[in-house]
Amino acid sequence: MSAGPAGRDARRHDVIVVGAGMAGSLLAKQLGDQGWRVLVLEAGTRTLDTWPGYLDALDTYYAATAKVPNAPYRPNAAAPSPSVLDLEGLPAGGYRAHGYFLQNGPLPYSSDYLRATGGTAMHWMGIVPRMHPEDFAVRRRYGYGRDWPIGYDDLEPHYRAAERALGVAGDADEQREGAGLPFPPGYVYPMRAIPRSYLDAVLAHRLDGAAVRERPDGPDTVLRVVATPHARNGTPDPRYDGGRGHRPAGAAGLPNYGERCVGNASCVPICPVQAKYNPLKTQATWSPRVTLVDRAVVSRVLTAANGRVRGVEYQRYDDPATPAHTTRTAEADIVVLAAHAIENARLLLVSRLAGSSGQVGRNLMDHPMLLTWGLMDQQVGPFRGPGSTSGLESFRTGPARGTRAPFRIEIGNWGWSWPAGSPGTDVARLLGIDADTGRPRGRGVFGKKLRESLGRDLGRQFSLQFAFEQEAESRNRVTIDPSHRDPLGNPRPVLTYDLSEHVKRGMAAARTVSDQIFRLLGAEDRTGYAPGPLAPGWFRHDGRDYVFNGAGHGGGTHIMGTTARTSVVDQWQRCWDHPNLYAVGCGSMPSMGTSNPSLTMAALALRSGERIHRDLRELKGPATVGRQQGGRP
Amino acid sequence: MNGRHAAPTPDPGHGTDDGSDPGKAPEDHAGFVAVSVRLTGFDEFDLRATGLVRLYHDTTLDQVGRPAVGRFLADLDAAGGDPDRITDETSRDIARAITHLWYLGVWPQLARSTHAALRRERANTAFVVSPEAYTEGLVWRTFHGHPPGAKPPGHGTWAAAPPGAPVRPVARRTEGAA
Ligand SMILES: Cc1cc2nc3c(=O)[nH]c(=O)nc-3n(C[C@H](O)[C@H](O)[C@H](O)COP(=O)(O)OP(=O)(O)OC[C@H]3O[C@@H](n4cnc5c(N)ncnc54)[C@H](O)[C@@H]3O)c2cc1C
Ligand code: SF4
Numbered sequence: 001m002s003a004g005p006a007g008r009d010a011r012r013h014d015v016i017v018v019g020a021g022m023a024g025s026l027l028a029k030q031l032g033d034q035g036w037r038v039l040v041l042e043a044g045t046r047t048l049d050t051w052p053g054y055l056d057a058l059d060t061y062y063a064a065t066a067k068v069p070n071a072p073y074r075p076n077a078a079a080p081s082p083s084v085l086d087l088e089g090l091p092a093g094g095y096r097a098h099g100y101f102l103q104n105g106p107l108p109y110s111s112d113y114l115r116a117t118g119g120t121a122m123h124w125m126g127i128v129p130r131m132h133p134e135d136f137a138v139r140r141r142y143g144y145g146r147d148w149p150i151g152y153d154d155l156e157p158h159y160r161a162a163e164r165a166l167g168v169a170g171d172a173d174e175q176r177e178g179a180g181l182p183f184p185p186g187y188v189y190p191m192r193a194i195p196r197s198y199l200d201a202v203l204a205h206r207l208d209g210a211a212v213r214e215r216p217d218g219p220d221t222v223l224r225v226v227a228t229p230h231a232r233n234g235t236p237d238p239r240y241d242g243g244r245g246h247r248p249a250g251a252a253g254l255p256n257y258g259e260r261c262v263g264n265a266s267c268v269p270i271c272p273v274q275a276k277y278n279p280l281k282t283q284a285t286w287s288p289r290v291t292l293v294d295r296a297v298v299s300r301v302l303t304a305a306n307g308r309v310r311g312v313e314y315q316r317y318d319d320p321a322t323p324a325h326t327t328r329t330a331e332a333d334i335v336v337l338a339a340h341a342i343e344n345a346r347l348l349l350v351s352r353l354a355g356s357s358g359q360v361g362r363n364l365m366d367h368p369m370l371l372t373w374g375l376m377d378q379q380v381g382p383f384r385g386p387g388s389t390s391g392l393e394s395f396r397t398g399p400a401r402g403t404r405a406p407f408r409i410e411i412g413n414w415g416w417s418w419p420a421g422s423p424g425t426d427v428a429r430l431l432g433i434d435a436d437t438g439r440p441r442g443r444g445v446f447g448k449k450l451r452e453s454l455g456r457d458l459g460r461q462f463s464l465q466f467a468f469e470q471e472a473e474s475r476n477r478v479t480i481d482p483s484h485r486d487p488l489g490n491p492r493p494v495l496t497y498d499l500s501e502h503v504k505r506g507m508a509a510a511r512t513v514s515d516q517i518f519r520l521l522g523a524e525d526r527t528g529y530a531p532g533p534l535a536p537g538w539f540r541h542d543g544r545d546y547v548f549n550g551a552g553h554g555g556g557t558h559i560m561g562t563t564a565r566t567s568v569v570d571q572w573q574r575c576w577d578h579p580n581l582y583a584v585g586c587g588s589m590p591s592m593g594t595s596n597p598s599l600t601m602a603a604l605a606l607r608s609g610e611r612i613h614r615d616l617r618e619l620k621g622p623a624t625v626g627r628q629q630g631g632r633p
Numbered sequence: 634m635n636g637r638h639a640a641p642t643p644d645p646g647h648g649t650d651d652g653s654d655p656g657k658a659p660e661d662h663a664g665f666v667a668v669s670v671r672l673t674g675f676d677e678f679d680l681r682a683t684g685l686v687r688l689y690h691d692t693t694l695d696q697v698g699r700p701a702v703g704r705f706l707a708d709l710d711a712a713g714g715d716p717d718r719i720t721d722e723t724s725r726d727i728a729r730a731i732t733h734l735w736y737l738g739v740w741p742q743l744a745r746s747t748h749a750a751l752r753r754e755r756a757n758t759a760f761v762v763s764p765e766a767y768t769e770g771l772v773w774r775t776f777h778g779h780p781p782g783a784k785p786p787g788h789g790t791w792a793a794a795p796p797g798a799p800v801r802p803v804a805r806r807t808e809g810a811a
Pocket of ligand 1: 018019020021022023024041042043044069079111112113114115116117118119120121123124125126127128268296297298299338339340341343551552553554584585586596597598599601
């Protein structure tokens with residue numbers, strides 16, 4: 001800024017990062033290490049980064065009746081989070097939305113996020129495949145959605161940097177051969193692959209090399225079970241980094257603790273030993289130049305002259321149960337929004353910024369999920385290990401994308417817990433307990449009969465989780481309505497969401513593929529899709545019923561592109577309209593392919609960090625970088 | 634509503650002594666354990682090892698009241714100790730609830746008719762009675778599993794065949810080899 005870098009205000013920071021989730025934490029780390037003074041403002045509380053606080057969350061999870069992703073984390077009136085429990089399906093189809101989101105679309109946006117220090121990745125699964133090179137150019141190659149202004153090759157070094165930052169365990173050779181991903185020659189992940197589950201081995205034995213068809217007259221697709229890369233601690237690979245190896249990050253809040261993944265099988269919603277990466281681990285390595293202020297809800301971005309922004313307004317509260325707060329401002333040369341796709345869009349809309357393309361809040365995407373489930377003819381050891389350790393990758397790429405959405409098939413290690421609420425629902429059913437208390441109950445079985453019946457069937461449960469690419473569509477969007485506010489007075493997100501024909505055709509193809517897989521496996525298919533309270537995502541397509549779920553992968557809301565006319569941010573995630581305002585996160589992604597998005601998001605954030613570093617040097621000159629100042633307010 | 638319910642306080646004066654468990658040593662809820670063995674199909678050792686006998690006993694009394702528990706025990710007795718032969722629907726629903734509690738650590742909603750018949754002066758809601766109740770749920774043991782988030786079996790254990798499964802995967806059983 002023209003006032004000069006030395007700063008009129010001793011508390012002035014070089015960069016403000018809004019949100020201490022994955023994107024914000026990685027970026028703050030990088031900029032702090034480069035000598036910049038970073039203020040991180042976090043809406044949620046900071047209770048998880050002490051060990052007692054973390055254990056309290058674990059207890060809350062144990063005691064929760066519905067073990068949904070947000071179950072371990074205390075509700076916060078000042079910074080509300082959406083919950084998957086907010087949605088209720090209606091008896092004849094359709095849905096009702098309660099809670100933080102207002103929803104008015106034909107179908108519900110069915111994903112949550114978490115507003116607490118560490119963000120949504122406190123309850124993520126930690127699966128981190130790269131996007132495929134062709135995913136960056138779906139419009140050019142296949143005629144749908146939107147293209148990236150950059151390609152796989154531009155991002156490749158940052159993928160490696162992200163894999164280092166998250167401590168990824170995987171087998172690069174298998175990803176190259178089985179998923180078609182290019183890696184530099186000789187590349188190995190920081191850690192060796194996480195062992196695949198026994199269930200994976202059973203499926204591989206019965207499926208590898210077999211062919212299925214999406215249409216009777218269509219081409220064969222050959223199946224192959226491929227192990228998945230994970231952001232969770234396994235065994236470090238001594239070959240990593242030219243033989244320097246990798247030192248895994250332990251748990252935040254408990255020095256010298258932190259194990260390899262020991263198979264707690266609760267990655268979503270909480271990993272008891274913090275074997276799974278979470279952003280608190282990155283925060284523990286921040287330089288002293290990074291300052292975190294929690295319970296600070298950013299309410300608005302403040303503008304200066306000539307399109308630049310000067311800082312943010314935020315609401316500081318003490319008690320998450322009561323909405324009492326004081327309003328403050330903070331200033332910096334650069335502001336980075338890293339508050340999650342939906343919150344970033346909300347903040348831009350409230351601040352009336354970045355709007356020249358008309359795209360803010362539009363192109364909301366997720367990975368809609370279709371689940372199929374059944375019983376194997378033998379015990380397969382469900383409810384063990386990480387939620388998914390392998391997938392079927394053959395439907396992610398290729399010309400079929402021109403007619404239907406591509407999909408990735410995750411092999412679900414946790415029985416029917418996601419599709420059917422097992423094992424609780426199995427116990428209730430066998431006891432004759434109906435969820436509707438008004439209905440007469442079944443007789444129920446007791447004693448040895450009950451025990452044996454559960455033992456026989458639960459141990460044979462497995463599921464397939466189909467994740468579809470959802471293309472950018474401007475009609476799917478986040479808006480705000482000033483008449484609906486949260487307890488601090490901030491407008492709540494209003495979501496309009498639907499699935500395109502392209503996605504629905506993908507689901508139809510997946511169902512056909514699933515049928516053939518179950519036949520090849522010799523498994524009993526128990527999949528059923530009916531409307532009802534637990535099926536807000538029910539719809540009918542071409543005479544068949546479907547129920548989809550959300551994946552938690554919200555994106556697209558501040559979409560990246562090649563011109564200010566058609567997109568919100570440029571290839572650096574910098575707002576076209578405001579040269580010192582960045583919006584980082586999955587919201588920038590023009591397409592999400594079939595990969596869980598956070599690795600790509602992390603790579604993008606690290607790439608933006610390089611650009612921000614250059615911006616700051618241009619603004620302040622290399623000599624004035626506050627490396628030696630400590631930067632504490 | 635915090636979705637989390639403290640352990641119910643036992644009726645004053647009953648403490649660990651439970652007169653409704655006829656003919657069993659009162660100090661360790663032997664009667665409740667004996668009934669629970671019949672309901673769950675797990676033996677006394679397994680049930681006591683959970684450390685939850687007292688909490689479950691007290692929860693049951695607290696939820697349905699002493700008279701209903703008494704009638705349930707009498708009905709079970711009349712059925713020759715076989716819960717499957719209990720005919721009274723209220724008693725049968727109590728049998729369901731106690732079994733549900735043991736398997737999942739969750740006191741379930743009662744049937745609306747049971748709730749009304751018992752004139753319960755509390756909300757008919759399901760709840761996990763304590764964090765340990767979840768981790769000690771019997772359901773996980775029926776298939777040699779463990780509760781998600783607790784009792785982790787160790788790195789890589791998920792790759793091993795579960796008990797009763799072939800160590801190396803075999804071809805599907807139906808329609809010959811795949
Ligand atoms: C159940 C589930 C499983 C998932 N599994 C995977 C997976 O296996 N692999 C994968 O790649 N991805 C997964 N994801 C997605 C992943 O969690 C997200 O992509 C990722 O966490 C997004 O990071 P973020 O930093 O953009 O946002 P968040 O992690 O949501 O962080 C945003 C932060 O900003 C804060 N904030 C919000 N509003 C404000 C405000 N107004 N002022 C100040 N601070 C604010 C929030 O409190 C939060 O700390 C999963 C998601 C869910 C829900
Ligand atoms: S399987 Fe268990 S130990 Fe491993 S990452 Fe998931 S929760 Fe953590």
